[in-house]
Amino acid sequence: MFPTSVTGGTCWTGFRTGFPCQTDNSAVYFYMDSNGEYELEATDKSTVNNAIDGEYRPTALAFHYDSSPVFSGSGETDIIYQEGSTGLPDSVAGTTWCNAKGGDGLDCDQQYIRIRGNGYITYAxxxxxxxxxxxxxxxxxxxxxxxxxxxxxxxxVTPSDGHNDLGANNRENVNATY
Ligand SMILES: [Zn+2]
Structure with a gap:
């Protein structure tokens, strides 16, 4: 869990920059692009929802779908899921980055997740x-x-399609943080 002895103590922002930092609240509002360049097909949305339901709802985090996402100001939608490969090196299936810091330096107000299309959006x-x-x-x-x-x-684990389960250690870290 951010921060570690490797990551440094301040949230990094920018596409493929630094290390993933914390979200800014235990209430996590998320959105999946429904139109345009980064749209997720229905089956991909279902896969993402299944992973949230199966792995993250049993933690201290409360996930809520935000059908009216906010992209500016101090209360942005926490996680934006995108399907696409723009900017991803050929060897990379997906990435997560912060585009707006939260209040305390450790956390992010808005995280983006971009995963390639055509079968790359798996539960794991x-x-x-x-x-x-x-x-x-x-x-x-x-x-x-x-x-x-x-x-x-x-x-x-890396590669990122290796394990479906969040696992006890991550669950404990999440619950201790949020
Ligand atoms: Zn990763």
């Missing part, structure tokens, strides 16, 4: 990127450091 990958959006790290950015493939990382 939705769990993985949603984990980043609430501050969970890969193994080599964790304290203590772990191999990126360590099964204790649950769905935060």
């Amino acid at each position: 990958r939705s769990c993985h990127e949603t984990g980043h959006a609430v501050g969970l790290q890969h193994g080599d950015n964790s304290s203590p450091r772990l191999l990126n493939s360590d099964s204790r990382l649950g769905c935060l």
Whole structure:
């Protein structure tokens, strides 16, 4: 969980910059693009919802769908899910980044998740990127450091399609943080 001995203590902003930081509230409002360049098809929305329901609703985080997303000001919609590959290197299936810091330096007011289309939006990958959006790290950015493939990382293992389960360690970190 952000911050760790690797990440530094201040939330990073910008596409593929730094490390994932925390979301700014235990009430997590999320939106999935429904039109335009980054639209998720119905089946992909269903997959993301299933991962949120199965892995994150049993935590201290309360997820709410925001059908009227807010993209400016101090109370932006917390997580915006996009389907697309713009800006992603060929080797990368998905990424999460903060575009607006929250209030205390550790957290982000609005996180973006972008995952490639055509079958890349899986339950495991939705769990993985949603984990980043609430501050969970890969193994080599964790304290203590772990191999990126360590099964204790649950769905935060790399490659990102490896495990469906959030796992007990991540759940404890989330519950201790929020
Ligand atoms: Zn990752």
